[in-house]
Every structure is written in structure tokens, then in C-alpha cells.
Amino acid sequence: MDEEYDYLYKIVLIGDSGVGKSNLLLRFTRNEFNMDSKATIGVEFSQKTIKIGGKTIRIQIWDTAGQDRFRAITSTYYRGAVGALLVYDICNHSSFDHLDRWVRELMDHVDPTNIIVMLIGNKCDLEDKRSVKPDDALAYSQRNNMAFMETSALDSTNVDQAFEKIVKLIYDQTIKNTESTKKTEQSVVGPTKKIESTREEKIRVQKDSQNKSGCC
Amino acid sequence: MTEDVKLDKHGFIVQNATLQKSDHIGRDNARILKWEDMLQRWDYNTKRRPTFIKKRVRKGIPDCLRGRVWAELAQIRQLKSTYGENYYKTLLETETDAISAEDIMRDIDRTFPEHILFREGNLGQPALIRTLKAYSVHDPELGYCQGMGFLIAMFLIYMSEEDAFWMLVAVMNKYQMRELYVPGMPGVYKAFYKINALFKHFMPQLWRHFRDLSLLPSMFAPSWIMTLYITLFPIEVTLRILDTFFCEGPKVIYRVYIIAFKKAKEEMLSMTLDEILERIKTIQSDFAPDELIKNAFGISLSRKKLKELDKEYETGQNSEFVNW
Ligand SMILES: Nc1nc2c(ncn2[C@@H]2O[C@H](COP(=O)(O)OP(=O)(O)OP(=O)(O)O)[C@@H](O)[C@H]2O)c(=O)[nH]1
Ligand SMILES: [Mg+2]
Numbered sequence: 001m002d003e004e005y006d007y008l009y010k011i012v013l014i015g016d017s018g019v020g021k022s023n024l025l026l027r028f029t030r031n032e033f034n035m036d037s038k039a040t041i042g043v044e045f046s047q048k049t050i051k052i053g054g055k056t057i058r059i060q061i062w063d064t065a066g067q068d069r070f071r072a073i074t075s076t077y078y079r080g081a082v083g084a085l086l087v088y089d090i091c092n093h094s095s096f097d098h099l100d101r102w103v104r105e106l107m108d109h110v111d112p113t114n115i116i117v118m119l120i121g122n123k124c125d126l127e128d129k130r131s132v133k134p135d136d137a138l139a140y141s142q143r144n145n146m147a148f149m150e151t152s153a154l155d156s157t158n159v160d161q162a163f164e165k166i167v168k169l170i171y172d173q174t175i176k177n178t179e180s181t182k183k184t185e186q187s188v189v190g191p192t193k194k195i196e197s198t199r200e201e202k203i204r205v206q207k208d209s210q211n212k213s214g215c216c
Numbered sequence: 217m218t219e220d221v222k223l224d225k226h227g228f229i230v231q232n233a234t235l236q237k238s239d240h241i242g243r244d245n246a247r248i249l250k251w252e253d254m255l256q257r258w259d260y261n262t263k264r265r266p267t268f269i270k271k272r273v274r275k276g277i278p279d280c281l282r283g284r285v286w287a288e289l290a291q292i293r294q295l296k297s298t299y300g301e302n303y304y305k306t307l308l309e310t311e312t313d314a315i316s317a318e319d320i321m322r323d324i325d326r327t328f329p330e331h332i333l334f335r336e337g338n339l340g341q342p343a344l345i346r347t348l349k350a351y352s353v354h355d356p357e358l359g360y361c362q363g364m365g366f367l368i369a370m371f372l373i374y375m376s377e378e379d380a381f382w383m384l385v386a387v388m389n390k391y392q393m394r395e396l397y398v399p400g401m402p403g404v405y406k407a408f409y410k411i412n413a414l415f416k417h418f419m420p421q422l423w424r425h426f427r428d429l430s431l432l433p434s435m436f437a438p439s440w441i442m443t444l445y446i447t448l449f450p451i452e453v454t455l456r457i458l459d460t461f462f463c464e465g466p467k468v469i470y471r472v473y474i475i476a477f478k479k480a481k482e483e484m485l486s487m488t489l490d491e492i493l494e495r496i497k498t499i500q501s502d503f504a505p506d507e508l509i510k511n512a513f514g515i516s517l518s519r520k521k522l523k524e525l526d527k528e529y530e531t532g533q534n535s536e537f538v539n540w
């Protein structure tokens with residue numbers, strides 16, 4: 001729990017109720033699956049540390065409730081996110097039709113220029129019940145400038161890969177941002193600042209100065 | 217259902233079958249007799265000896281009488297006579313709106329699958345569907361909101377389907393839970409306002425630490441308050457909370473919230489946000505049921521104080537308790 005890390009990213013999981021957000025997270029963080037997991041009421045926090053290109057990255061993941069009504073209280077969770085997994089169920093076309101609403105909701109609460117969104121078509125183990133074509137989803141993701149993957153929390157297909165992919169994209173973006181804002185005091189993981197503790201703050205500040213010396 | 221499962225005394229399926237025997241059968245029986253006696257003259261007792269009832273309830277209602285006592289405390293008899301004998305039946309005959317119906321169906325398999333009653337093919341699931349649909353017809357503005365299922369499932373374990381429905385009506389109105397569930401969820405904001413204020417009062421150090429970390433109750437506690445802790449604590453604790461909730465009202469929600477942090481407080485003071493959120497995930501096993509209830513009622517919290525905070529929230533909010 002006390003391991004040191006180079007970066008701290010906050011990622012949110014959003015999408016309709018029942019598409020499998022909590023199970024994706026359960027698979028990723030504990031390699032488990034729960035056929036009758038409770039509906040998420042409000043939000044649930046998880047974290048995991050992974051290594052990407054020699055860097056240790058701590059990800060804070062906020063799993064949110066999918067039912068429409070909970071959007072009334074979700075702004076606290078979106079605040080400061082640098083990544084979002086936007087999840088639909090490949091067997092449930094309406095969960096795909098609602099993507100626009102989720103994106104709009106997200107963008108209202110985060111810095112749109114500093115967030116990576118990745119589209120996830122979950123439950124790809126249920127091929128015979130499929131109602132969303134991969135091509136349609138791919139087209140949607142390209143139109144909206146998102147990465148895209150189909151996953152299965154049940155049989156593990158692409159779950160680790162999806163999380164690693166989004167973290168990699170965030171990492172690349174933060175590096176790019178640091179380079180383009182050279183010498184400014186802006187932090188690498190700016191938006192997560194608000195929820196960092198003093199100890200984390202120290203690590204980050206240290207890291208920032210290292211980065212600066214690296215790129216200037 | 218031929219599956220060979222082991223159940224605890226409330227009907228929840230237990231994995232490692234160390235079946236609990238009731239530890240004090242003699243004492244339990246004596247308590248049941250006292251309660252039977254009290255129920256015999258219920259109306260008199262509620263009018264003349266409310267403190268006596270309150271004391272008894274805080275010690276826990278005997279399981280075999282729980283449903284009856286909850287129903288009496290929530291006064292569903294009165295509700296039934298106000299709405300009429302056939303009201304529930306009429307609701308069942310009315311079509312539920314499509315969105316509520318879909319939301320309800322999606323959550324059925326996800327509600328208490330660990331309880332024998334709600335296993336597929338048993339009586340619980342159809343009753344859960346009917347009661348929730350009936351409620352959404354009864355109260356179309358609210359319809360169905362996730363969280364309600366856990367409340368009604370709990371009632372269904374202890375009482376008839378129709379009584380469970382009336383309990384939900386009572387919870388929403390008499391016990392003011394409705395504002396937590398209606399669109400916009402205004403009650404959730406209001407509850408967190410009060411929680412923040414009370415937390416500052418009772419746990420000043422930890423409150424400051426949370427504030428400095430921007431750790432908000434909305435990051436972990438919506439499910440606590442919306443399901444009256446059913447989704448947080450083990451069944452033994454939850455039942456005791458519900459007993460006192462029906463007897464004394466929503467105040468217990470605040471008492472429990474504050475006490476929940478009592479044991480973890482010292483550790484948390486030196487923790488980061490992540491660490492605290494992880495620690496909160498095990499907070500439910502910090503207490504034995506009796507211990508939690510005793511501690512919760514050891515706090516001096518008056519109805520008046522909550523009323524004042526309600527008023528403060530409606531009129532001039534103290535920004536300290538809105539957001540950090
Ligand atoms: N076949 C299959 N079922 C899945 C998969 N992922 C989740 N499920 C099932 O879908 C249902 C809902 O999963 P959850 O993970 O609880 O869904 P959620 O998106 O978190 O739902 P909310 O918390 O209500 O927003 C459960 O019954 C899961 O077992 C998957 O990859 N394949
Ligand atoms: Mg969930």
C-alpha cells in the first residue's frame with residue numbers, strides 16, 4: 001500500500017447500469033468475477049499500481065452508479081479525472097445509444113482538453129446475443145477521438161489490456177503536455193492535485209522537478 | 217430447490233457451515249415473552265410508555281417478532297386504512313412505466329442473492345418485482361431508484377408482501393427517505409450537509425483531516441444512507457439499526473455514521489485519501505452488533521440539533537459543510 005509511484009492518475013468508469021463496470025474493475029484489480037454483484041449505489045473507489053515503460057503508476061479508479069438518477073451526485077467523482085472508461089454492453093443497444101449523454105455529462109465536469117476517454121464494449125463473451133456491431137462502435141470511437149476495445153469481465157478478454165491502454169494514453173498525453181508547457185509551473189497530473197495528500201504532493205513535486213530537468 | 221445449502225438464522229446462505237446456535241436460549245425465550253406481553257397492549261404502551269419501548273427496541277427486537285413490531289412502529293395499519301383494503305391490489309393491476317420496469321428487472325438478480333428467499337425460483341424475486349412495481353405506480357415521480365430494492369427485500373424477509381409494500385411507503389414518507397430517492401436526490405445533499413456538521417462537532421480532528429484531503433462523504437456514503445446501512449454492515453448489525461430506525465426515526469443514521477469512524481479514527485489521522493478510502497472498505501467489521509448500537513446511542517444528539525441543521529441547510533448554508 002505504501003509503495004512509491006511515479007504518477008497518480010484518476011480514472012472514472014461510466015456507462016449505463018448493468019453494462020459490467022463493477023465487474024471490469026473487479027477483474028482488473030482482483031482477477032475475480034461476480035455474476036450477481038450488487039448494483040453500485042453512488043460510487044466505489046479502487047486502486048491499483050501498474051508498471052508502464054519502467055514507470056510505476058498508481059491509478060485511482062472510481063466506479064460509478066449507472067442509473068440515470070445518480071448523475072445528480074456524480075460531479076464529485078468526475079472532478080479531477082484524467083481518464084474515463086466509457087462502457088456499454090455489446091448485447092444491449094440502448095447502452096450504446098446513450099453514450100453521447102455520458103460523454104456530455106463527463107465533459108461538463110472535467111477539463112475536456114486534458115482527459116482521455118476510451119470506449120469499452122463489454123460482455124464480448126456473449127457473441128450470440130450481440131446487438132452492437134464492432135464496426136459501429138469503432139466508427140463512433142473514431143468520430144469522438146477515443147480508443148476502443150471489446151472486453152469480457154467474465155472470461156477476462158482484454159480487461160488488463162484496456163486499463164493498460166488507457167493508462168498508456170494518459171501517460172503519453174501528460175508527457176506531451178509537459179513538453180508543450182515547458183518551464184511553466186503546471187503540474188504533470190494537474191487535475192488530480194485537489195485530492196492528493198501532502199505525502200503524495202511531495203512525491204509529485206519531486207517528480208515534477210525531475211521532469212523539468214529532464215526536458216529543459 | 218434441492219440444492220444443499222446451509223443457512224444462518226436469518227436465512228442467509230453461509231459458506232463455512234459453522235452453524236450458530238442461539239447462545240442464550242433461556243434468555244431469548246424470556247425476552248420473547250416480555251415482547252409478546254408488550255405487543256398485547258401495544259397502543260397503550262406506545263401512548264403511555266414510549267421511553268420503555270425505546271429502551272427495549274435498542275436492545276434488539278426478537279427475530280420472531282420483528283416483522284410485527286416493525287409494522288406497528290411504522291404504523292402501517294393506519295396507512296392501510298387510509299388508502300383502503302384494495303389499494304395494493306389495484307396498484308398491481310396497473311402497468312408500470314417502461315423505464316422503472318426495466319430498471320427494476322435489471323436489479324432483481326442483484327438483490328440479496330445470498331439469501332435463500334431470493335434465490336432463483338423461490339418466492340422472494342417475484343414478490344420483490346411486484347412490490348417495487350407497485351411502488352413505482354403508487355409514486356410515479358419517484359418511480360424506482362437503485363437502493364430501494366435492498367430495503368424492500370429486507371422487509372420481505374420479515375413480513376408479507378403487502379405489508380412490505382406498506383413499510384416502503386412508510387419509510388419514504390413518515391421516515392422522510394423519499395427525498396433521497398426522487399430525481400435530483402436533494403435529500404442526499406441535505407443529509408451530507410448534516411453529516412459534515414455533526415462530524416465536525418463530534419470528530420473535529422478527523423473532520424479537519426478529511427477536509428484537508430477533500431475527502432467527501434459523497435465518495436463512499438451514498439449507499440450507506442440510501443440503504444440504511446443494509447449494504448454496508450453484516451445482517452446482525454443492520455437489523456439492530458433498522459429496529460431503532462423504525463422506533464426513533466432517521467436520527468440513528470447520523471449516530472451510526474459518526475460511530476462507524478470511532479475505531480479507525482487514530483489510524484486515519486495519518487492516512488492519505490487512498491488509504492482512508494481503502495480502510496473504509498473494512499470499517500463494517502470494526503464492531504460487534506451490540507457494541508455498535510451501544511456506542512451509537514452513547515452520542516448525545518438531539519432531535520432539536522438535527523432540526524436546526526435542517527433549517528440552516530434550507531436558509532443560510534454554512535459553506536464549511538457544503539464542499540471543501
Ligand atoms: N456475460 C457477461 N456478463 C457480465 C460481464 N460483465 C458483467 N456481467 C454481468 O452483468 C451484470 C451487471 O454487472 P455489473 O458489473 O454489476 O454492472 P455495472 O455496470 O457495475 O452496473 P451498475 O453498478 O448498476 O451501474 C452482472 O450480472 C454481471 O455478472 C461480462 O463480461 N460478460
Ligand atoms: Mg456497478
